[in-house]
Amino acid sequence: MKKTTAKTIQTAFKKSLPVMAGYVVLGIGFGILLKEAGYGFFWSFLMSLTIYAGSMQYVAVSLLTSGATLLTAALTTLMVNARHLFYGVSMINTYEHAGKEKPYLIFALTDETYSLLCDGTAPEGTDAHTYRFFVSLFNQCYWILGCVLGSLIGTVLPFDTAGIEFSMTALFVTVLTEQWLTAKNHLPALIGLICSALCLLIFGPGSFLIPAMVLITAALLCMQKTMQQKEGEKA
């Protein structure tokens, strides 16, 4: 039994290694940004521990600095993290009998963890739920490590960090480009761009997020038939 557990942890660690580089680098970027916004080590640790959602934490920094209301924060979280609903839906069967680890497995289901575990299989000779638990745990450790390192680096950095805030833009442009290259249907991305730009023009930079979210959801729901026909044609 002990031998299996040791092997399971070892395998989980190896599988989680590709996430390490990404999480540490993105975490450092977040920590530096947060530090520049006036929130140090403690906040970086707290946010990576309790929020534990990369893109949302980046958005949280600008919500904090712009003094957004709690309602805006709640709605923005719902939109930015809505994809987690769908990760959850697809993991229901996989996590069904996970036992006492289940709450943590669900809490720690980030994009990267999902990408490692979504096929629903576990390597041979490992206990499936223990394996998933340790992959999730290692990933969060990398993220916390990166975020905290960023705060510390942000405090002692010998050079001028002006412009580091572009890392958030770069992150989302990268994700959008990747989705654009892999998606068959570009309509959702275009709807997102057009609705947001439109709302930005009408409502201004300070308050366009909520109207944009409403408009995007409405537009996507209106387009459901067209979109599914298009999928059908291509399939």
Place this chain on the structure above:
Amino acid sequence: MNQRLYAFFMVAVISLFTALLRFLPFWVFRGKRAVPPVIRYLGNVLPCAVIAMLVVYCLKDVSLVSLSGCVPVLLSVIAVILLHVWKRSTLLSIIGGTACYMVLIRLM
């Protein structure tokens, strides 16, 4: 409101709603209840649209009236796209694009 207290409430709200989204499907669809088609559909299309919205959100304060206000951002966004199409490496695209921006704002 006190700034620290405000930040604390913000972190609490964001944490709570993130966890809510992660736990909700396991609670709603417990016991093999079927997932409605509209949820499946939104699951396919919403992520792309939201990322596009976040890109606009990042660019919301870019001033189009002054050259130094928009040229570094636009060039760096193009650099990120080109880097990503070329190498398809998330880390390289982010680090390269950010470095490009940090250099450009010092030159312009």
